[in-house]
Amino acid sequence: MQGKTVVITGATSGIGQVAAESLAAMGARIVQVARSRERGDAAMKRLRDIAPTVAHSIHYADLSRISEMKRVASEIAAAEARVDVLINNAGAMFSSRQVTADGLERTFALNHLSYFVLTQGLKERLIASAPARVVNTASDAHEPAKLDFDDLQSEKVYARKSIGQWFRYGGPGFYVYGRSKLCNILFTRELARQLAGTGVTANSLHPGFVATRFGDETGGLMSFSIGIAKRFALSPQQGAETLIFLASSPDVARITGEYFHKCRPATPSKEALNDANAQRLWLETAKLVGLPN
Ligand SMILES: NC(=O)c1ccc[n+]([C@@H]2O[C@H](COP(=O)([O-])OP(=O)(O)OC[C@H]3O[C@@H](n4cnc5c(N)ncnc54)[C@H](OP(=O)(O)O)[C@@H]3O)[C@@H](O)[C@H]2O)c1
16 A cells, blocks of 8 residues: 555544554555544544554545535645545444535435535546546445335334334334435446446445444434444444455456445345446436536
8 A cells, every 4th residue: 555545434443443543554555534533633643643644634524414424525625735545434323313514414414415425526536547446335234225215314214103113123213324325326336336437336235234423413212222232343444344355455456336345345225236226326426416427
């Protein structure tokens, strides 16, 4: 990774933090996007301790707001002549339906739209730096989810007062999270298709169930249940393995459009393999964020 520039979101904590630090230890220069000055400063200090002579950098943005996603993408594109690896990793789950100031459901905005906007904003830099890679953190939580193009903001999901929903999916918040992770896989597959022949690969991954700060922000009973389950979860070091592998290993230099788990290609749900939905999601997303498709 010597001489490579890695742009990463969600590196102030959890698997993103471990990945950024491991890639920095391999020689990469890290450009991170964070929302909290305090955690961002602490993350930068750790990176400088690992590689004191490398000019790691940081940009601040709330990645659930479209204007912030766009601003930070253009700031990075202006500052960086090359981007060798883009890791879209920032994400969260919310137990109740929250709406951003853009009028969008917050899980969808943060977990899906930020991946799209950042990637589109840095696409030219990635292509100019080819061979380059995009790595998107998804989850096996996508498995029960289905896309509903009439309800991308999940109003109907939260309005459904079904006890069966709790038994089948662990509640609307978990289902909506799973749907955003389904979007990650569909987005990755469509991105890989569009980037074919450019030398830029795109892959997604499931990190496993990992004891990070994930779930702390979720709220309600879900935060409590996740807190208990985390006692049996993987460590952030174990959870980051596939992320680091996809960002750095020569073994996957030419592999694109795949979904990985445990550093091996895995088969996602049937919904995640629906190419027509992937293309439609791309078009709907571009429209929602106001970018050309
Ligand atoms: N943990 C698991 O079991 C698990 C399983 C499958 C997939 N995942 C996925 O793995 C990824 C990383 O999660 P993690 O487990 O490492 O959790 P984490 O420790 O909570 O880390 C989440 C990261 O995302 C950042 N973030 C959250 N909201 C943001 C916002 N509005 N704007 C900018 N940054 C924001 C956080 O920043 P702050 O430091 O400011 O909070 C943090 O750096 C997520 O995409 C998650 O869906 C996790």
